[in-house]
Amino acid sequence: MALQDIVAQTVAGLGYELVELERSAGGTLRVTIDFPWETGSEKIVNVEDCERVTRQLQYTLEVEEVDYKRLEVSSPGIDRPLRGERDFERFTGEVVDVTLKAPMGAAAAGQVAANRRKFRGTLERSDAGWQVTWSDEPAPVPGKRVSKKKEVPPLHVLGFTLDEIKEARLAPIVDFKGRKRAGVQEQGK
Structure with a gap:
């Protein structure tokens, strides 16, 4: 199974969606997660969400024998990438x-x-x-009048x-x- 599929499946199983997966040359695996989009519902990923996904991914990646040195899980931030x-x-x-x-x-x-x-x-x-x-x-400019x-x-x-x-x-x-x-x-x- 491909790394992208393993991570996406694990993240989806916890109720999140995979935004981005990046693997650096130094062995760092960066995973960006967000809540799935539902009309009218805008939840924000917090530290507890990232910790929950990190713990599950560590277990899953060990079982799947994926080689990595460091795992980083984060929210997409204010400059979120748009993928599809x-x-x-x-x-x-x-x-x-x-x-x-x-x-x-x-x-x-x-x-x-x-x-x-x-x-x-x-x-x-x-x-x-x-x-x-x-x-x-x-x-x-804030505070400056704009001519009508x-x-x-x-x-x-x-x-x-x-x-x-x-x-x-x-x-x-x-x-x-x-x-x-x-x-x-x-x-x-």
């Missing part, structure tokens, strides 16, 4: 960082640099697959399929004042 269709569905409406496998080239039609591969914007579903919408205007006469900057849209993505992650946006992010809705509403 389910992750994109789950985080629709959130701000994401997308890196394409190839630069935009002529398809950019002069809207962005032809060699650009990295984009940050709001993830949305489109007819052809997925899209990221963003504005090039810098974020307003100011023109609304144009929005840019990048459409893509999952095959064109090298990497996609949630954008690590932290608000220390307790205000909600623009794309986050209050639970229960």
Whole structure:
């Protein structure tokens, strides 16, 4: 049985889902877990969850005779990787960082640099697959008044399929004042 399958099966048996599995050259096995997505339920992985999975994986990997030097189990964090269709569905409406496998080239039609591969914007579903919408205007400075006469900057849209993505992650946006992010809705509403 492949290592990926062993770990995924063990993690799923404990009620979690495997987000990422990485094996380093030094013998470290890094396992990232999360709770399965259920509409309206957003649980957060804590230290006790990681400890529970670590103990079970240590036992399972010993039984399966998997060679490793160190095991690290963690939560996906605020810059969680998006791996498949389910992750994109789950985080629709959130701000994401997308890196394409190839630069935009002529398809950019002069809207962005032809060699650009990295984009940050709001993830949305489109007819052809997925899209990221963003504005090039810098974020307003806290405490500074914004003129009502100011023109609304144009929005840019990048459409893509999952095959064109090298990497996609949630954008690590932290608000220390307790205000909600623009794309986050209050639970229960």
